[in-house]
Amino acid sequence: xxxxxxxxxxxxxxxxxxRLSCAASGRTSSNAAxxxxxxxxxxxxEFVATINWNDGITLYADSVKGRFTISRDNTQxxxxxxxxxxxxxxxxNYYCAxxxxxxxxxxANNYAYWGRxxxxxxxx
Numbered sequence: 001x002x003x004x005x006x007x008x009x010x011x012x013x014x015x016x017x018x019r020l021s022c023a024a025s026g027r028t029s030s031n032a033a034x035x036x037x038x039x040x041x042x043x044x045x046e047f048v049a050t051i052n053w054n055d056g057i058t059l060y061a062d063s064v065k066g067r068f069t070i071s072r073d074n075t076q077x078x079x080x081x082x083x084x085x086x087x088x089x090x091x092x093n094y095y096c097a098x099x100x101x102x103x104x105x106x107x108a109n110n111y112a113y114w115g116r117x118x119x120x121x122x123x124x
Contacts (some may be wrong), residue, residue, distance in 0.1 A: 007023075017080050032053045035048070050105060052103065086120075
């Protein structure tokens with residue numbers, strides 16, 4: 001089992017920045033890809049960003065490309081999501097997820113473990 005705990009969410013004005021963290025514990029794998037997804041009220045969960053755990057290859061949703069950066073610290077078993085130039089439409093509950101495979105994926109069904117989420121609210 002892998003446990004994921006997100007932190008760093010909060011309320012920020014449009015144009016501001018936040019950094020989310022996801023701490024992994026338990027039977028973590030050095031080859032596991034990690035991802036961030038988000039879900040706004042009344043909407044389906046959507047992909048945000050993903051990173052290969054071992055070689056750092058990343059993928060981003062078009063809506064966040066150029067504004068968000070996913071990174072990881074293997075020594076701390078932690079994944080980060082740096083969010084800049086935030087927009088009101090970025091408001092959502094942000095979830096961290098872990099695969100059991102090494103290849104980054106934008107598909108939520110490919111992730112075996114999920115955190116409980118952290119709320120990000122961007123005011124206009």
